[in-house]
Amino acid sequence: MSATTKEAAIDLQDAHLLTQALAREAYVLDTNQYDQWLELLAPDVRYLVPIPEWVHGRSGAEEAFGTGNDALAFPYLDETHEGLRLRVARLQTGLAHGEMPPSMTARVVGVALIEQLAKGPAAGTRRYRVVTNFTLHQTRHETRVDVFAGRREDVWSVGDDDGSQVLLGSRTVHLIERVLPRAFSTFF
Amino acid sequence: MESNTGNGWETVGGEYFDAADVYEQELRTVFARSWQFIGHESMVQQPGDFVSLPMGNDAIVLWRDGASGKARAYLNKCRHRGNKLCLHDRGKANSFTCSFHGWTYGTGGQLTGVPREKEAYRVPLDRDRLGLVEVPRVEAVGGMLFGNWDPAAPALREYLGEAAPLLERYVDNAGLGGLQFLPQPQKYIMPVNWKLLAENFAGDDYHFKVTHASVISLMKQNPAAALSHGLQKERRFTVATNFGTGAAHGFLELKVGPEAYEEDLAKADKLGPEAVEWVRHRHQVISDGEDDLAYAFHAGNVFPNLALIGISSALYASGFLLWIPRGPHETEIVQWAAVDRDAPDVVKRRAVMVLKDRQAAAGMVAPDDHENFERIAANVRGTVSRTVPFDYSMAAGIAEQFPDPDDADYAARWAQRGLGTLFPQVSEANQREFYRTWDSYLRGGASGAAPVTSEPHRRGQT
Numbered sequence: 001m002s003a004t005t006k007e008a009a010i011d012l013q014d015a016h017l018l019t020q021a022l023a024r025e026a027y028v029l030d031t032n033q034y035d036q037w038l039e040l041l042a043p044d045v046r047y048l049v050p051i052p053e054w055v056h057g058r059s060g061a062e063e064a065f066g067t068g069n070d071a072l073a074f075p076y077l078d079e080t081h082e083g084l085r086l087r088v089a090r091l092q093t094g095l096a097h098g099e100m101p102p103s104m105t106a107r108v109v110g111v112a113l114i115e116q117l118a119k120g121p122a123a124g125t126r127r128y129r130v131v132t133n134f135t136l137h138q139t140r141h142e143t144r145v146d147v148f149a150g151r152r153e154d155v156w157s158v159g160d161d162d163g164s165q166v167l168l169g170s171r172t173v174h175l176i177e178r179v180l181p182r183a184f185s186t187f188f
Numbered sequence: 189m190e191s192n193t194g195n196g197w198e199t200v201g202g203e204y205f206d207a208a209d210v211y212e213q214e215l216r217t218v219f220a221r222s223w224q225f226i227g228h229e230s231m232v233q234q235p236g237d238f239v240s241l242p243m244g245n246d247a248i249v250l251w252r253d254g255a256s257g258k259a260r261a262y263l264n265k266c267r268h269r270g271n272k273l274c275l276h277d278r279g280k281a282n283s284f285t286c287s288f289h290g291w292t293y294g295t296g297g298q299l300t301g302v303p304r305e306k307e308a309y310r311v312p313l314d315r316d317r318l319g320l321v322e323v324p325r326v327e328a329v330g331g332m333l334f335g336n337w338d339p340a341a342p343a344l345r346e347y348l349g350e351a352a353p354l355l356e357r358y359v360d361n362a363g364l365g366g367l368q369f370l371p372q373p374q375k376y377i378m379p380v381n382w383k384l385l386a387e388n389f390a391g392d393d394y395h396f397k398v399t400h401a402s403v404i405s406l407m408k409q410n411p412a413a414a415l416s417h418g419l420q421k422e423r424r425f426t427v428a429t430n431f432g433t434g435a436a437h438g439f440l441e442l443k444v445g446p447e448a449y450e451e452d453l454a455k456a457d458k459l460g461p462e463a464v465e466w467v468r469h470r471h472q473v474i475s476d477g478e479d480d481l482a483y484a485f486h487a488g489n490v491f492p493n494l495a496l497i498g499i500s501s502a503l504y505a506s507g508f509l510l511w512i513p514r515g516p517h518e519t520e521i522v523q524w525a526a527v528d529r530d531a532p533d534v535v536k537r538r539a540v541m542v543l544k545d546r547q548a549a550a551g552m553v554a555p556d557d558h559e560n561f562e563r564i565a566a567n568v569r570g571t572v573s574r575t576v577p578f579d580y581s582m583a584a585g586i587a588e589q590f591p592d593p594d595d596a597d598y599a600a601r602w603a604q605r606g607l608g609t610l611f612p613q614v615s616e617a618n619q620r621e622f623y624r625t626w627d628s629y630l631r632g633g634a635s636g637a638a639p640v641t642s643e644p645h646r647r648g649q650t
């Protein structure tokens with residue numbers, strides 16, 4: 001027996017709310033309902049997409065993906081709620097050619113690994129580490145389909161007054177593409 | 189000052205952005221004989237430090253050699269059966285051992301190890317013949333390293349010509365500690381011919397208001413968003429270096445007047461006194477006591493495939509973009525962020541975030557460029573469509589470039605500084621210059637300094 005063959009049971013109701021939220025998120029993004037997506041994000045959300053690379057001398061997961069915590073880094077995205085809101089506002093100007101007409105996208109989110117973390121951010125809330133793999137297929141022109149794929153390391157919180165609010169507190173997106181298929185204004 | 193007479197490149201055939209044989213010819217001429225950016229001294233500071241990067245469509249390793257102390261560039265290729273040797277993007281190694289049969293190479297490129305040499309080869313192997321293939325010419329301006337496969341190429345400084353002092357002053361200024369490159373470049377594909385990207389950075393200020401209308405609109409709605417680097421009212425120019433003579437390196441949005449500096453001071457104020465002090469100091473170092481020198485330029489293209497962005501501000505990191513040819517219709521962008529080494533951390537962090545938000549893979553600018561280029565690329569593939577040339581005739585042959593006499597006066601004074609020829613901010617002079625230079629390489633020029641001719645290379649005619 002090893003640690004990986006034992007799982008800590010988590011609250012089924014919370015697990016259900018979390019998987020619903022993940023599906024909801026993919027749905028609102030695929031249907032360009034960006035304002036609703038922003039509502040899923042905690043006000044102090046951190047949304048990070050570091051650059052994947054192979055660094056000689058590192059080991060384990062860090063050899064390929066790095067730590068995402070370099071003191072001074074040039075990530076693809078490292079956003080606060082305000083940064084994401086600005087990006088959404090740009091898409092909604094009606095002038096963002098890169099999304100006119102809007103891309104056709106399909107996000108496929110894999111089964112979620114859910115682990116409860118020590119404490120919720122506020123009284124009455126519970127915090128979870130949620131890990132999912134995803135692919136995002138994006139079509140803008142006749143035959144070209146661009147694919148993004150990777151792993152998302154999230155922290156979500158569940159519960160508030162009525163017990164059902166689910167918010168994304170932080171996300172690190174580890175893309176597996178060394179060279180991204182396109183410049184992008186999409187979210188993973 | 190020189191008038192913007194046409195140079196024969198008022199139109200450029202659509203097939204130059206599509207035909208496979210033209211593309212192959214570019215690789216064998218432009219990319220084999222011109223100076224290309226291959227990294228920065230700061231990327232490989234210690235002996236053994238290395239980074240992997242492309243040069244043209246070849247993979248190279250920039251490696252700090254312990255013995256000579258030099259940053260040297262080698263093809264990332266084992267001399268035995270051609271296996272890829274260096275497998276990481278960056279790191280530190282005193283040797284690389286090939287994963288196929290185990291040949292080992294040192295930082296000087298020498299073959300240092302051959303497994304079972306005696307038993308297998310019987311006689312000693314001529315190791316000198318089988319060292320790594322080295323880029324024969326590596327020269328630097330500031331800390332910026334350029335490589336050239338042509339042993340007979342003119343010196344880098346001569347090739348850069350009027351661009352060299354511009355780069356040393358505005359881009360990689362030793363008085364500011366030189367540039368510090370962040371180690372990880374962003375990498376992304378633009379599905380279009382590399383020349384359209386290069387000419388865009390060299391001279392296309394014209395597209396900004398339409399292509400990037402969403403950003404302009406956003407800046408107007410969110411004046412506090414600190415995204416603005418494009419709405420000031422100062423005097424703006426395009427700079428053509430080596431106009432009509434040498435390799436054409438073009439620069440955009442030269443900012444003359446106090447506005448850009450004042451805007452930087454106002455933004456720095458929000459970051460604290462350290463940032464304000466830095467903006468002042470930086471301005472002093474760059475202007476070097478010359479009052480009416482431009483504050484900055486915004487973007488540019490060093491022929492053939494190094495583009496610069498964000499040079500315009502102390503609070504905007506310098507973006508270095510390599511246009512890597514991956515086919516007639518595909519360009520890989522390798523984009524680094526660099527900051528002035530002596531800048532305070534608060535400025536460095538802010539500057540990198542601004543670059544990330546603007547001209548970068550997930551910025552608010554590049555996706556709209558991407559869209560237009562992808563549409564154009566589709567449109568040069570049609571059998572009829574590819575025969576229809578693009579138009580570059582803007583103000584060609586107009587002797588009086590500047591309706592405003594103050595502009596004309598400033599341009600005349602600028603020319604005397606030896607920093608290039610000024611054109612109006614919205615101009616196609618640099619695009620025509622780009623194709624003049626490109627053509628001279630395709631015709632066999634080794635230096636890019638072939639004379640301007642009235643009959644440019646035309647497919648099927650030369």
Ligand code: FES
Nearest residue numbers: 266268269286289
């Ligand atoms: S290919 Fe490298 S040792 Fe044989």
Ligand SMILES: [Fe+2]
Nearest residue numbers: 395399553557
């Ligand atoms: Fe642009």
